[in-house]
Amino acid sequence: MQMPPVQIGFGSVIAFVVIFGLLVFFHEMGHFLLAKRAGILCREFALGMGPKIYRFKKGETEYTLRLLPIGGMVRMAGEDPELEVLQPHMEVGVLFNKANQISHVYVTPKDIPDHATIGNVVRFDLEHDLMMTLDVQGEAKTFAVDPKTMLVIEGKEVQIAPFNRQFRGKTLWQRFLAIFAGPAANFILAFAVFVAGALFFGAPTKDAVLGQVVPDGPAYQAGLKQGDRILSVDGTPINEWNQFVGVINSSPNKKLEVKINRGGQDMVVPVQVNEQGKIMVGAGVKKEVGTALKHGYDQTIFWTKTIFTNLAQLFTGHVSVKDLSGPAGIFTMTSQMAQNGLAALFTWTALLSINLGIFNLLPIPALDGGRLVFIAIEALRGKPIDPNKEGMVHFVGFALLMMLILVVTWNDIQRLFLQ
Template sequence: MTIFETLAGWAGSAGGYILPFLFVLVIVIFIHEFGHYIVGRWCGIRVQAFALGFGPELFGFTDSHGTRWKVCAVPLGGYVKFFGDSGAASTPDGSALRVMSPEERAVSFHFQPVWKRAAVVAAGPIANFILAIAVFSAMNLTYGRQVLAPRIEQVVESSAAAKAGLQSNDMVLAIEGRPVDSFADMQRIISTSPGVPLRITLERAGKEITVTATPELKVINTPFGKQRLGMLGLQGSRDPADLKQQTLGVGASLKGAVEETWFIVERTGAYVGGLFAGTESTDQLSGPIRIAQISGQVATNGIVALLNLAAILSVSIGLINLVPVPLLDGGHLLFYAFEAIRGRPLSERTQEYGFRVGLALVVMLMLFTTFNDVVHLVSL
């Protein structure tokens, strides 16, 4: 099958992908931009526009505060334009700033104290993390969770687990001193530790023992691309007595949601670190085409699964925006850090060059991830 036939086939079924994709994207982008917007308002800054998407406006309205709320033609992002911004990237409009009256400066973003500007910028990623925690908490509170005891049903012959001396009916108590409450907890630690010797505390025949096992690196094909995971070669218990449905209260639901969000942060951080170390592959980097495809697949499992995907993507968007690259929120925060240390902002020329470099990096990343998406589609 040629690339054109593949793309044509995908386009033919795109109707099942577009709506779920837009649903997920609108939620994540709206929450991110609303974080910027609401903190900006709290800081007394005038907001000129709140946009979902880029390019020509499709429709919108102007509220009583003079903010234009609009939906634009290219639904791959969004922005909040504050008074004094020259465009969607919150770069300062130097000529306009120089002629502002004292009253206008008081409500202009770029004349605010550095801590206020930093708070407004950081509010977007923080809102993404709050969204994820809220979604995970609601799911925990509504559905509880199924917990499979970390009991080993079977050890694969000649596997890393077998070489380490793990046996059937062993109950895993802790890994590297970290308590293990479920088989899923054990899988998470092992899968994120390929090639790392792990001290595993077991209960065997009523006695507590410790063994050391090193997960083997395995490459697995998933909808997100090839993933490199650590595996020991264990099978979980199939005894119904080891599977329990837990009802969670508000506190436990929130705690579990924070832990889930932090796990995504840790896993993403480990992946990025692996990219620089050469132990991870770039084929896991996804662009809009693959996210749309995954959204359509997840949507077949219902709205709850789609909200779960939105929460996961929300964490990813929050993290990406904190990368210290000019044009992203992290780049703005980096500039503000320099300003706080120097006692004055960087020159307009320096900031302009920084934003140009940032734009180039972001465009290259988008092109690369789109290329990855196309390669993934062709390989299906």
Template sequence: MSFSITMILAIVIVFGILVLVHELGHFITAKLTGMRVDEFAIGFGPKLAGFKYGETLYSIRAIPLGGFNKIAGMEPDDKSAGDRAYWAKPVWQRMIVIVAGAAMNILLAYVLIAAILFTSGIQTPVKEAALGGVIDQKPAAMAGLKKGDIIIAINGEKIATWQQFAAKIKVSDGKVLQVQYLRDGKKAMTNLIPEYDKTAKQAMAGVVAATTHTPVSFASSLVLAAKQVVYITYTMIAAIFGMIMGTVHADLAGPIGVATIIGQAAEIGIQSVLNIMILLSINLGIINLLPIPALDGGHFFTLFIEALRGRPLSPELMRRSQFVGFALLLILMFFATAQDFSRLFG
């Protein structure tokens, strides 16, 4: 698929915010626990600009994807920060700093859900097959369908609900569908040819359902957002566990696949991008807490062992575990990227 400027901007902004918020969690808790933070950067690569406030350098880097912060004493051999070094702090404080990144990703998702509920209310698809949006350059748009059209029949078969319409489209890849619809109360006819979407793994027409709006109070939005975060988190953890146990197909998306999903959401609108950001933010938080060396969860696990033993693991063992962790991540990334290319070009 080709990427427009809007899609590219959406991809950069979403990736940037997710990683930046994650690093901000580490930064804030490091400061609160008295650790010395030498640098907090927005982006990666060569430094474009920066200023020093107190002991911390705040910089903007050339590659606008996420950011990082440099906490003194993350390496046990670094003695420059004295009792303000990361390694010199109590285990429980280091644990807080490590999990804070994932916690901020979960918090971001919660805030976004609450904001959407409060500002937009609950959107419920209408019963009839009414088009709430039509994406440019997609089959429905090329067939002349527009927002507000109501699908009433396909190939002479009556369509009464959105579910019936979606079911017809889903299994009609490459087929010519004779679509009868209502526009401003007048009947019209067009031919629609759904196309197979490799990301969704089904035929699609490039439309979204019309919805009804139910207002949500501020207090209700906070409660409903918490319930949604819990539900999404539970669903994702269950899926990960299922993949590990082999009961769920390991259908992974790497950076290319995620970028494609964000780009497709950008074609629909800002709320679709926010919905994808919510899912990705929770996913990033969960993945980072897996007990795999080189991830925050692996780091937390070694701190947990240190708390039980009363002393840290040896530097050599830590280096070896980090090497194994990076190797596992590279293998997983290769597998996910291979699936991305399979979906795009297979």
């Protein structure tokens, strides 16, 4: 498939970053909100990938903006195996809160403040019993640990995650919702964008009423105008827009007698259909809330079905991997849509959001769909899967996913620059 030539400028870059950032933000916000609702400790909410270029912390979560404007993540405690920082016999320094619970554990010797209690770790449980026993000057002392205790490692604070704050410590249903909420947020966003577009620009109606008439097109040259109501074509009564389009499309290179009503008066207008079966007109539109909501729902369902159908053709061999587009192709199409106007950009944003939602639901390790498969397997087995084994599967899946992205990016480069 040859991509249309586009002029790529600063505006195109801004449009791509804003749109893709919006899609990723809503996707990750879906994960974040349902995880927080379940009581899961969310360590990081990140937009982009690669090195961090901006960060701030609010509450328990660090919010970061990363260099590459693709992807994002919500890092939940316990989604991957927790790092084991503390070890028996390790010398640490601890501070206490007003309830005489440990509030800070200083792991790195140089970070230990002068007023800290220093001892060697005898035993500890930071997931269930929330306790720590230290050998302080030859005496074993056991202390309660605050559920929000900070481990200080090389000057950086990391909050502990008791088991009931970890992803794996939640019910199957809570984990399912936290994962599924990401793709679900993309479908909700698509619906909202379709509705917003319909309210701003109008939603096509089923009525056989002309909307935009393209200048110098066949309909324009014949004298048809926006607002004309189509009554019949060559004597065939027309009741709705799709019927009118069907008659026109099946009549390439023909001159048709189109009966219209304009301002209460009926008239017949001869129209020459072009060789593509078009007369270059659009349907009439309405800017009503009810119409916009129905349009948003219909478009979301229609494009979801269409994308799933195309995806099925990929697995059945009817569509080749060479036909797929990666970030470069998406950027090019976003540039094209930006040049076509805001209405086209709204529709494109909604389609990308649906694509992102569906893509993430694929049962591929490292994607949301792959994690949902592991949750389903756990439900069938009746016991959890070893997190280390699951982590390895997701790691391999991520590597394969990166290879796929490289392949489709190469496809984009060939289409854009080598053909």
